[in-house]
Amino acid sequence: MSKALETALPIESRDAPINQAKPPIEIDEHIVEIVSDSGEGAQKAGQTFGTISAKMGNGVWTVEIIPAEIKPPARSPAGASGIRIRLGSRYMTNMGDAADIVVALNEQVLYSRIATHAYKPGTVILLENKWLTDPNPKIQQQYQSAVAEFREHGLIVYEVQMEEECLKLTPRPRLGKNMFVLGLLCHIYNRDLEKAYHEVEQTFAKKGPKVIDLNHKLLQAGYDFAKANIEYHYDIPPWRAADSTDRFIVTNGNQALGLGVMASGMELLSMYPITPATSASHYLADIFHNVGGFIHQAEDEIAAVGFAIGSSYAGKTACTITSGPGLALKTECLGLAVMAEVPLVICVVQRGGPATGLPTKVEQGDLLASLYGEPGDAPKIVIAPATIEECLHFVIMARKLAETFRTPVIVLTDANLATGVQPYPRPEPKAEWLASPIDQSPWQKGVPPYNWDDETGLSPRPIVGQAGGEYVLTGLAHTYQSKVAYDSESNQRGCTMRSRKLAALWSTLKPPEIHGNSEGDLLVVGWGSTMGAIEEAVDHARAEGLPVSSLHLRFLSPLEPGLKNLFSKFKNILTVEINYSDEADMPLINPENRRYTQLAIILRAQLLVDVDCWSNVHGQPMQPGIIYNELTRRLNAMKGDA
């Protein structure tokens, strides 16, 4: 046992650990991180810990900590790789605020986490202490000064001889230490060790009994070590009955999109690699063929959407998945799909922009580009899932909308949903979700290819192969017969009919539900991945008696109905978004020139309501604590004004 640990932990004797007799402390949630250099298996340990916790009935949200570079130098802040696991006695919807316990395999990677405010005074760090005796005196010195600095900042650092303990079982502790860490956490959080053994076995199933056995030993060693040496010992009661008959699956948001692609009966995914969207295609690449689908990796983003449009024109269900820069390149083709009324599903996993921006980080910056990116008037449907589960179901909805309304549908997710992992109810696939065989019967004589219904703008679509339906699709302005037309009346009519479809869809939608009271001082409006954080912040504020509620939009084009009426019951309306806005009190900014967040712009223009906004572009998911602080600040200021 190292000297450092002896001094840090109040341990009476190695033979009679104090916590053996102590019952675990019951808590309702904790945030745990495992941080290391990449390649040390932190993510595997964390995902396994998350799965064990989910199986024990906890609500879980995990999110990977991804280094900015592919091969960052070892022991560097930029190389921080790992995972955050938030687990609790309720359904988890977001990554939460500062971590409670962190296991770190070196001290340098912690710097980048501290810089993003991932920790708070009181956060416990279990730190690998092998660097204290590293042959390189510079590393020894770095380690010592970092530990001193962390303590100065209020972090509670315990130095743990993980390497030394693992060396007792394996000559290559770098590869096995993650299971030792898993063992530590399993004891600290009173996890069911039998379940842990099972998960480890599943994880290494392909590698054979020898590897499984070693990893079981490492797991047990970590568990025993924590039992003997670490006083922290918690119990987090389940949110749902452990092993309940409810069937759950665990995915990230991009896997959920992939499942949605399969569940919606897509026959073709046409894509070009782009971060952070591509992992959806990686997931599908392994299994899409099992449901008869094909992934076309096109030569560029334009070809990817052009290929999908061609396939859809020929009656096959097709989609494309991209991120901001890809959406920009697809713009012209999207305009064509709108103009020629080609059904198409476009999933956009948003990242920071403009240009290459923040490729791996979250932003909700593509809303206006999705709605208004094309030259001319290009009405299309835009929807945004608010949860990982919705990522799956919204693709199914998108396909139905695309075909019913003969239009492209954009599904806006983001890097936060894409990388977050959580358990949610397993869907029961239905045959009606999948594509029907295309209609190849003769086209009804005399029916034009755009037989627009005057009221709704809807029209049936001839499919190649239908005799008598032969028409030439064109991106030029055209008549209901798809004949090129440059006259004013035809262009006006085409635009009207395409626009009318959105009104027709709008008239079928229900007003959104308000989270909290339906009246009050402040209504927070959000969209997309921020829902969990916003509602948690609102619940927190409401528990303190503050008159605040929230509302989350899934349909952005058309907007959901009834908003003006819902808004009228609140003194102030505030959007919370992850895209840029000027702060009202910045230099040179006044109400006439202030640039608002993207949803706020739409709401102000559409509803003539003085919607305010609060946002940042930190590249981080919105955290409930930060939102809570802003809400209370505003509510207190309102009280002062009144």
Next chain:
Amino acid sequence: MFGLKADWSLDIKKRYFALGDYAGGEARWCPGCGDHTVLTAIQRICRDKQLPPEKTVCVSGIGCSSRLPHYMGTYGFHGLHGRALPVACGIKSRRPELDIWVATGDGDCYSIGAGHWIHAVRYNMDMTVLVFDNNVYALTKKQTSPTSGLGLKTNTHPEGAILAAHNPLTTTLGISNVSFVAQTIDWNPAHLYETIKAAHEHKGFSLVSILQRCPVYSPDVFQCLQDDPSQVLLLTDEKGITIEKNVARLFPNQQEHDPSNMSKAYDIAAAQPDSIPIGLLYHNPEAPRYEQLSSVGNDMGMEEKLTAFNKALDDLAI
């Protein structure tokens, strides 16, 4: 849902299609434009092969030649500038039974669509791609195109084009998995017809470069070839484009060329613009076709799909 009808299978064997069945709206190209000849050749081939109009799709980009689908009686897709090939490939990907024709031009294919051109050749999907090469952008009233010859005066280069013309034949021949490259001229309908017919019969991506006169913006660029047919090199071979002797007699310059010989094909193509070859430069009927891969799973039944989807869920279950 979505208009599914049970009686979708159709007996088409007893139908006979006349030329008129392949005619759409009245062609609005200028009088004397070479595009008219090409349109007629395509319609004749469709008729001769009795292609069902509803199973035939003409895809195009933007430019004078890209108006062609509007003048056909088949299905058509007149899309965006440069994007005919991705759309055509997408159509073919899951409907390999459809007959695909692509009408594109020197600007549409070799310039703004150049990336797609390279990759579509490599995919080698079964379609007949006709590149109407008039050496200028004509629809937009005479700008320099990639095949404009050095010194050609245009509205973007009033003093004459400052770069030598791009050679699309050598480029195409240089692309992996290329399977059919031919060149023909619009002022010899017999050769044009035979070349397009051979391209259509080829199972794979057949690129036909058609030297096409624009009577308005580049009336002179091919005049010398018409005036002096000896500047044209007629490629002959039993495996190549075969035309009647009295037509072949018009070309004093002829060369036997085995279209399976790639290096010879490249040499012949590289001799442009000094010697303009017409005929089949390269043909490999064995090259793998992308639609053979992309259409796998097309016939999978609902039960099988649902089972596989449930298996995917099982793998994610906790």
